[in-house]
Structures are given as C-alpha cells and as structure tokens.
Amino acid sequence: MIRFALRCSRGHEFEGWFKSNAAYDEQHRAGRLECPLCGDRAVDKAIMAPAVARGGRGEGPSPEVVGKLLAMLRALRSYVEANFEHVGDRFPEEARKIHYGEAEPRDIYGEASREEVESLLEEGIEVRPLPWVPKLDG
Numbered sequence: 001m002i003r004f005a006l007r008c009s010r011g012h013e014f015e016g017w018f019k020s021n022a023a024y025d026e027q028h029r030a031g032r033l034e035c036p037l038c039g040d041r042a043v044d045k046a047i048m049a050p051a052v053a054r055g056g057r058g059e060g061p062s063p064e065v066v067g068k069l070l071a072m073l074r075a076l077r078s079y080v081e082a083n084f085e086h087v088g089d090r091f092p093e094e095a096r097k098i099h100y101g102e103a104e105p106r107d108i109y110g111e112a113s114r115e116e117v118e119s120l121l122e123e124g125i126e127v128r129p130l131p132w133v134p135k136l137d138g
C-alpha cells in the first residue's frame, strides 16, 4: 500500500491509500476519488514537500537561506540527540517493542531502511524520517 496526500479543488487536504501508483492513476482517471469533506471529485495529489529546481538561469536559494535551513536542521538533530535515546539499527525492533508494550515507553531514534519505516507505519507505529544533516564538528 502507498499513501498519497490528496487535495480537492476547494483546497481540502486528506490522505488516500492505494495498492500502487497505477491503482491511484486508474481511480483518478475514472473519477472515483472523492473529497471526504465536501464530496468534490476534482481530486489530485497534493504537493508533499517543497522542492527547488534550477533551470540553469536565474538564482537558486541564496547562501543565507541555505545556511538558515541547515542551521535549523542541525538544531533539530541536536534536540533529538539530547532528548531521544539512540538505538541505532535496532530502531525497528525497539519501536515495535514500545508500541506493543514489551519495552518501557520512551522516545527513541535510530536507523531504519525505507522498507522498514513503511512496514512500521503499516502496523500503525508512529515513526518519522528526519532530514539528517552532518554535524559541523563531525
């Protein structure tokens, strides 16, 4: 199953689960997608994350903007490192144990593959991938 963020023509955002990208395309083409809030059938994928692309000319994000973003991401990393327990590649295992009450509830972070994160989410376990930036002193 894949989850897509969807948006109707009136701007309502909601989530839809699909067997595959092709299943989404098929339902989209057939007009079977419907906004749960207003019933609008003009539904499309919402844009998930901001992205930048440079066309070769013009300016990209200024070094100040990039610097500020990196500083925010480093602050996020420091916060997580200070407040969450690092469990490394045991992350999927520990997240499951905590979810199923087999380990003490606590905040953890660690490494997991994309597939592992997806299967955790399918089990209803709250995990979030973080944009991890290298430390300045690292």
Ligand SMILES: [Zn+2]
Binding pocket: 008, 009, 010, 011, 012, 035, 036, 037, 038, 039, 040
């Ligand atoms: Zn709507």
